[in-house]
Amino acid sequence: MIGENIQGRIRSIINELSNSEKKIGELILKIPSEAINMTALELATRAGTSPATVIRFCKSIDIPSFTQLKVKLSSEIESPTFEGYFDIKANEPVHEIKAKLLGNAYQSMKETIEQLNDQRIDEVVDVLLHAPIIYVYGIGASHLVAENISQKWNRIGKPTTCATDPHILISILVTAPKEAIFIGISNSGETKEVIRLVEIAKSYKIRTIGLTQFGANSVAGKVDYSIQTVRSKEAELRSAATSSLHAQFIAVDALFYTYASKQYDSSISMIRNSKEEIKKYMR
Incomplete structure (x- = not known):
């Protein structure tokens, strides 16, 4: 089952969210396995915000509801993926540069799909x-x-x-x-x-x-x-x-x-x- 890169979406715009939505995003990234078993009220209470903020947060990452976010996040947790993009370093061996380029290309295409x-x-x-x-x-x-x-x-x-x-x-x-x-x-x-x-x-x-x-x-x-x-x-x-x-x-x-x-x-x-x-x- 192909997920929808929930954690990647959150990381990519975390610094552009409002302070209250940012708290929700940071908590989900910190405890994804726990978050999928929480209600909107429980997640909001844990993050120090409100259930309405949870709903706004879902809209910000283009997910219609918190229920759907939990379903998609659950499938993502069950099939963990490689994370991160890498730049080259000074005097780096060619084989390491090639490996990083391949990893970056694969990561960007996989997450987009x-x-x-x-x-x-x-x-x-x-x-x-x-x-x-x-x-x-x-x-x-x-x-x-x-x-x-x-x-x-x-x-x-x-x-x-x-x-x-x-x-x-x-x-x-x-x-x-x-x-x-x-x-x-x-x-x-x-x-x-x-x-x-x-x-x-x-x-x-x-x-x-x-x-x-x-x-x-x-x-x-x-x-x-x-x-x-x-x-x-x-x-x-x-x-x-x-x-x-x-x-x-x-x-x-x-x-x-x-x-x-x-x-x-x-x-x-x-x-x-x-x-x-x-x-x-x-x-």
Whole structure:
């Protein structure tokens, strides 16, 4: 059974919670095995807060109720997982650097898969299936993810535009057809260009999807559909940038393969055709 990375979610936003919610989070992380057998009142009393705070805390980590939190946390405790991200050290052997990179990549992808909500993935895929065209935008490392989305969906027959210039994209958005989709990618969820493009898209009745890290952020709060990846800890030499890319890529893969599965025959046919044409071109 795949959990939903409850403890990872708590750790990733613990310092952004209110003081009372933070007490709940810290207590759950300290005594997870006991917490799953407590009522909301018992947990609140132990943490020195209120049952209402427990409910607010659940909402903050995107879990509908305390009962569901306990169920998901219970399955997580029964199947303990590797925890932590590691940065390199001075004069470190190559084999240790490779092991750390592999561990970071696995950790970020595993936690993201656990965190992704199946129903939300299905909802987003259904919207994409009915869209005549997809517009996607990201800056810096997020642009690599945007290009990945464009390449994947174009290859199976869904017109997808990945613009590099926001001014050009704005001129495209204002003439977008009905049911078009805009996907804004920002790991922090606070990239001002992405936020502004989401606002413009929504003003023209374009449905919007955001791909951000887990937690409350501006992009997630403005889009119609929010897909969130695990929040990797920042590392001094930016290995976390690599981890966040791995998380974003696997989230995109989850969307893409769910989409392709729903149109399996046509998707396979188009992928085969594109492979054949590329082979002919390379001869």
